[in-house]
Amino acid sequence: MSKGFVVLAQNNKNVDYVKQAYALALSIKATQLNVTNISLVTNNRVPKKYKAVFDKIIPIPWNDDATKTQWKIENRWKLYYASPYYETIVLDADMLLLEDIGLWWEYCGNFDIRFCSKIVNYKLENVVDNVHRKTFMANSLPNVYHALHYFKKSDEVADFYKVLEFVVNNWELCYGRVAPNEYQNWLSMDLACAISIEIAGLQDIIDVNSPLQFTHMKSPIQGWTITPESWQDMVSHYLTSTGKLVVGNIAQDKLFHYVEKNFITNNLLEELEEMANGKY
Amino acid sequence: MKTTGAVIFAQNNSSVDYVKLAIFAATQIHTFLNIPVSIITDSSDWMLKTYPKESTIFDQIISIENTSTSNQKRFNDGTLSSKFLEWKNLSRNSVYKLTPYERTLVIDSDYIINSSLLSNALFSDHTFQIYKDSVSLSSWRDNTEFKRINQFSIPFYWATTFIFEKTLEVKSFFDIIDYIKSNWQYFRTLYSIEVPTFRNDFAFSIAIHLMNAKTAGMFAQELPGKMLYISDRDLLISIKNKKIKFLIEKENHLGEYTAVSLSDTDVHIMNKLSLSRFIDGGSGV
Numbered sequence: 001m002s003k004g005f006v007v008l009a010q011n012n013k014n015v016d017y018v019k020q021a022y023a024l025a026l027s028i029k030a031t032q033l034n035v036t037n038i039s040l041v042t043n044n045r046v047p048k049k050y051k052a053v054f055d056k057i058i059p060i061p062w063n064d065d066a067t068k069t070q071w072k073i074e075n076r077w078k079l080y081y082a083s084p085y086y087e088t089i090v091l092d093a094d095m096l097l098l099e100d101i102g103l104w105w106e107y108c109g110n111f112d113i114r115f116c117s118k119i120v121n122y123k124l125e126n127v128v129d130n131v132h133r134k135t136f137m138a139n140s141l142p143n144v145y146h147a148l149h150y151f152k153k154s155d156e157v158a159d160f161y162k163v164l165e166f167v168v169n170n171w172e173l174c175y176g177r178v179a180p181n182e183y184q185n186w187l188s189m190d191l192a193c194a195i196s197i198e199i200a201g202l203q204d205i206i207d208v209n210s211p212l213q214f215t216h217m218k219s220p221i222q223g224w225t226i227t228p229e230s231w232q233d234m235v236s237h238y239l240t241s242t243g244k245l246v247v248g249n250i251a252q253d254k255l256f257h258y259v260e261k262n263f264i265t266n267n268l269l270e271e272l273e274e275m276a277n278g279k280y
Numbered sequence: 281m282k283t284t285g286a287v288i289f290a291q292n293n294s295s296v297d298y299v300k301l302a303i304f305a306a307t308q309i310h311t312f313l314n315i316p317v318s319i320i321t322d323s324s325d326w327m328l329k330t331y332p333k334e335s336t337i338f339d340q341i342i343s344i345e346n347t348s349t350s351n352q353k354r355f356n357d358g359t360l361s362s363k364f365l366e367w368k369n370l371s372r373n374s375v376y377k378l379t380p381y382e383r384t385l386v387i388d389s390d391y392i393i394n395s396s397l398l399s400n401a402l403f404s405d406h407t408f409q410i411y412k413d414s415v416s417l418s419s420w421r422d423n424t425e426f427k428r429i430n431q432f433s434i435p436f437y438w439a440t441t442f443i444f445e446k447t448l449e450v451k452s453f454f455d456i457i458d459y460i461k462s463n464w465q466y467f468r469t470l471y472s473i474e475v476p477t478f479r480n481d482f483a484f485s486i487a488i489h490l491m492n493a494k495t496a497g498m499f500a501q502e503l504p505g506k507m508l509y510i511s512d513r514d515l516l517i518s519i520k521n522k523k524i525k526f527l528i529e530k531e532n533h534l535g536e537y538t539a540v541s542l543s544d545t546d547v548h549i550m551n552k553l554s555l556s557r558f559i560d561g562g563s564g565v
Contacts, residue, residue: 123428123433123434124495124496223431224431224432225431234432235432244494246494248432248433249433249434249470249471249489249494250433250434250489250494250495251493251494251495252495253495
C-alpha cells in the first residue's frame with residue numbers, strides 16, 4: 001500500500017508557497033528513511049529544479065475556490081481526493097522535517113485518521129495555545145491542527161472530508177451554530193476541522209497517545225515576556241554540520257513549523273539541497 | 281558493592297564559616313542517610329585546630345589549594361541586612377577527581393538533609409542525578425530565574441545537590457564543565473547570561489544541555505521530589521527533631537515575616553549567615 005506526504009501550495013502576492021513546499025520536500029528527502037514520497041498540489045508554475053523532488057505535481061481538483069482570498073485555504077478539504085496515496089500525511093508548506101518519523105507512520109497505520117493536537121515551542125516545552133485558540137476553548141472544541149494530520153483512504157475518512165467540505169463552504173453558518181462563543185470571523189482550517197469532528201461525532205480521533213507533534217514558532221507561544229513581531233529577532237538559528245536545526249541553542253527535532261515566510265533564505269535552501277543530496 | 285558516600289565543599293570567606301556549616305550538614309547526612317561524608321576544603325589546618333573533635337565526623341579531609349578569587353556577591357541576611365563577600369565556587373568540577381567514592385552525593389554546605397528522601401537515589405542505576413524543579417517556601421516570589429537560565433534559553437539545573445557515579449560518560453560531563461569554566465565569557469555570551477560571574481548552576485545547566493546533544497535528552501535524571509529552598513532574604517529559626525522553622529519574608533512589607541515550619545523534608549537554606557547563627561546558638565534569627 002502506498003504512503004506519502006501531501007502539501008498544498010498556492011502562491012499569493014507576498015508568499016512563494018511553492019518554494020516553501022520545495023524546502024519541505026528537500027527536508028523529507030534528507031531525513032526520511034522509508035517514506036520519501038511527497039506530492040505537491042498546486043495550480044502554480046513549478047520551476048524545473050523543484051519538480052525533481054516531488055513524486056507528483058497535482059492540479060487542485062475541480063475549481064480553484066481561493067481565487068479571491070489572500071490566505072488561500074478554501075481548497076484544503078480537497079486534499080483527501082487529491083492524494084495519490086493510500087496512506088497520507090498532510091503537512092503545511094511552511095514546515096521542515098528534521099528527523100525520520102517512521103514511528104508516526106507505524107502508529108497512525110492502526111487508525112483511519114489522526115490529527116495532531118499537541119505542539120511544543122522551540123524550548124521543547126509543551127504549549128497550550130490560549131492566544132490564538134480562544135474560540136476552541138470557549139466552545140470546548142477539540143484542539144486539532146490541520147497542519148499535521150494522517151488519513152487512510154476509507155469510507156470513514158471520506159465521510160469526514162464531506163463534512164469538512166460542507167463546513168469550509170458554509171463556515172459562517174457552522175461557526176455560528178457550533179462555535180458561537182468568542183466568534184471567529186474568518187475561515188481557518190483548524191477551526192473548520194474541529195467543528196467537523198464535532199458534527200461528525202468523531203471525537204474519539206483525538207488521541208492523547210498519538211505521537212503527532214510539531215514545534216510551533218508563532219511568537220506569542222514561545223514563553224517570552226515580550227511578543228516580538230518576528231521570532232527571528234529574538235533567537236538565532238543555524239544548521240549544524242550534521243544537518244541539525246538549532247534554534248536558541250536548542251536542537252529541534254521531528255517537525256518544525258517555522259511560520260515566518262522569510263525563514264527560507266536562499267542560503268538555507270542551498271544547505272537543504274546539499275542535505276537532500278547526501279552531502280551532510 | 282560500590283563505595284558510596286557524600287562530599288561537601290567548604291571554602292571559608294571573611295564572614296561565612298563554611299566548615300562549620302559542613303560539619304552540621306555532615307551530621308544531618310549521618311542521621312538520615314547513614315553514609316560516610318568527606319569534606320573538600322581549603323581550610324583543613326584551620327578546621328583541625330578550630331574543630332578538633334567535630335571534624336572527626338568526616339571520613340576523609342581532602343585539601344585543595346586556597347584560591348582567592350575576585351568573585352564577589354551580595355549575601356543577604358533577611359530583608360534588612362546584606363554584605364558583599366568573596367564567593368569561592370570554582371572547584372566544583374574537580375569533585376570527579378577528588379571524591380574517594382564510586383558513587384557520590386555532593387551537597388552544598390547550606391543544603392540540609394532532614395529526611396531519608398535521597399536514600400533510594402543513592403542506590404539507583406542512574407549515573408547522574410540532579411534537581412531541576414524547585415519550590416520556594418515563599419509563594420509570592422517570582423522564581424522564573426530557577427526555571428530556565430533565562431527566558432530565551434535552556435532549563436536550569438541546581439548544582440547544589442547531585443549524585444554521580446564514576447563512569448566515562450560522567451567524566452566527560454565534568455570535563456565539559458571544566459571547558460565551560462575555562463571559556464566562561466564565550467559560553468555566557470552564547471547562552472545570553474547577563475551576570476558576568478561564573479556560576480556552577482549555569483555551567484551545570486549548559487553541560488547537561490550539551491550532554492543531551494542540545495535537545496531534551498536523558499543524561500541527567502531528576503532527583504526525587506523537588507528541591508525546596510528559602511532565599512537569603514528569609515531566616516532560619518531552628519532545626520530540631522526533623523522539624524525546621526523559618527521566617528519567610530512578606531510581600532510588600534519590608535522587614536516583616538511569616539512563620540513557616542516543615543518536617544521530614546530536605547531544604548536548601550540560602551541564608552548562610554542565619555544558618556551559621558543557628559548552629560552557634562540555637563536560633564538563626
